[in-house]
Amino acid sequence: MGGVLKAEALWVETFTGLRIRQFERLLKVVRERGGDGPGRGRPWCLPLADRVMLVAVYYRTNLTMRQLAPLFGCSPATVCRVIQRLGPLLAIEPAPRSGDATDRLWIVDGTLIPVRDRNVGASSRNYRFSANVQVIIDADTRLVIATARPVPGNTADAKAWRDSGLAGVCQGVTVLGDGAYINTGLVVPHRKRPARPLLPGEESDNAEHRRVRARVEHAFARMKHYKILRDCRQRGNGLHHAVQAVATLHNHALAT
Structure with missing residues (x-):
């Protein structure tokens, strides 16, 4: 046929x-x-x-x-x-390395992907059985630089980042993260503490941080046009291979 x-x-x-x-x-x-x-x-x-x-x-x-x-x-x-x-x-290719990385800006965040494999996912804050996947994108090109292996969805982003091994990919590069990545060495927003409001300069810094970091959320939205990341039925390494492949497809779709 x-x-x-x-x-x-x-x-x-x-x-x-x-x-x-x-x-x-x-x-x-x-x-x-x-x-x-x-x-x-x-x-x-x-x-x-x-x-x-x-x-x-x-x-x-x-x-x-x-x-x-x-x-x-x-x-x-x-x-x-x-x-x-x-x-x-x-699978996405390793991030290119160049002699001078000081002018590069990357963004990291975790996204929850619903899965069927109980050995990969866990009951998560999205009220579904999900896995947490850490993703790094380039702030200028919006291309995916690297992705980590999935961890259970109830894993905090900071722990998932520390265990992912992605820090080695980011040597010499400035990396932004949200407030969940405090004490990880990433650039995170200023925190509001009891009896200590944010200073005017810190408020403007946080506003700029949010504006730039939103690009990773936009990248997630485009990646999830590939519906495998909305309900992955694959088991074992299937989700990891799917995320890596979708990252490659996402990057090719952004290429001219």
Whole structure:
């Protein structure tokens, strides 16, 4: 049975949120990372471009594998294998390092992602079973720099940050965080203490801090256009791979 969706301009732009040039760059990244496989064993029933599109559509729409199978003309088992094979290859690339990092400004925040896997999530303040994922973005470009492995959603942002290992990525870079990141070494707002109101200069600093830090919330909103981050059914490392892949898709969507 032939599939409906193919890696063509109309379908790519409609179902993945990427323009065809952006999709072609993504396809090149996957191919360079070994997406075509070792070349042994039974060949895939779909070409690499269609398989990459299948994974992108899965993350974008959060359709079940039984729903995706007839769209691509393959079996649900094949859909599962394609996602498991190519999902990790869409992981975001390590943040580029340059000699002078003093002029860069990054922003970190945690977002709660509803999950089904009880080993990954926990009952959280969003009244759902969720995982906490720490994400760093560049304040100027809005590109995602790095993401951490998910932790239970009832984990405080400060602890999640300390345990994430992302501090090593941020060496030499100024990083903004909200008030939840106090005593972590990040730039946080001035705190109002008992019997000590904020000074006029501190109030203006906090206003500017909020204005800049809002960019990470905007990035989360764009990333959650990929509905896998609204209700992740994946287990084990599935959520981590999904977040990393969505970060890559998000960055390609912002590219010109």
